[in-house]
Amino acid sequence: MARVPKFLDVSVPLAHGLPTYPGNPEFELQPIKRIADGGSSNVSRLVMGTHTGTHLDAPRHFIDDGIGVDELALNLLIGRARVIDVPKRGPITADDLAAAGLREDLRVLLKTPNSSLWNSNTFHQDYAHLAAGGARYLVEQGVRVVGIDYLSIEQFKSAGAPAHRTLLSNGIIIIEGLNLSEADPGMYEMYCLPLRITGGDGAPARVVLKH
Numbered sequence: 001m002a003r004v005p006k007f008l009d010v011s012v013p014l015a016h017g018l019p020t021y022p023g024n025p026e027f028e029l030q031p032i033k034r035i036a037d038g039g040s041s042n043v044s045r046l047v048m049g050t051h052t053g054t055h056l057d058a059p060r061h062f063i064d065d066g067i068g069v070d071e072l073a074l075n076l077l078i079g080r081a082r083v084i085d086v087p088k089r090g091p092i093t094a095d096d097l098a099a100a101g102l103r104e105d106l107r108v109l110l111k112t113p114n115s116s117l118w119n120s121n122t123f124h125q126d127y128a129h130l131a132a133g134g135a136r137y138l139v140e141q142g143v144r145v146v147g148i149d150y151l152s153i154e155q156f157k158s159a160g161a162p163a164h165r166t167l168l169s170n171g172i173i174i175i176e177g178l179n180l181s182e183a184d185p186g187m188y189e190m191y192c193l194p195l196r197i198t199g200g201d202g203a204p205a206r207v208v209l210k211h
Helices: 094-099 113-119 132-140 162-169
Strands: 007-009 028-033 043-047 055-057 078-085 107-111 145-148 173-176 186-194 202-210
Touching: 055 186, 094 132, 132 162, 162 173
Parallel strands: 078 107, 107 145, 145 173
Antiparallel strands: 007 202, 028 043, 055 173, 055 202, 078 186, 186 202
């Protein structure tokens, strides 16, 4: 009997109360038409930032003349991805990543204690993040896509955003806002499709892993 693939949605639900990075718009679903009020159909307005919930960072996020999210290569956003368990808070260093034994992994998803933070509606500043040296290590290893399980891959209010700039200036796509609590370390097929926003510095995305 053929094995039935298991699909795991590692996107966070967009709903009222979803934590947002300070300074970004909070998610709102505003009713415009409602059948219960005599309307012919139900229609709503979405209010959200380009970096709300599970989302991608395009180079334009930190590089003014960088490409937008609509120009990202889809072949990088669909394919084999490796979930790496990094069970620590604070900075994820080059040594932490070296210990995981990356071997020609083009897509790497960092599973940290951050995934438990989605149980709270409050934004937490002390999330696990990628250190500048860790970002350089990923570049050296040839990684093309890196994801993390909270709203930023960067240390909160890090001066100069070195991790973002190192990754994006080298063409590495960043996925933020994942929830990897149900994803065991290992290899998956990843499907990551951002909204096709022309010139967007980022975009919300649905990310699914097939095991």
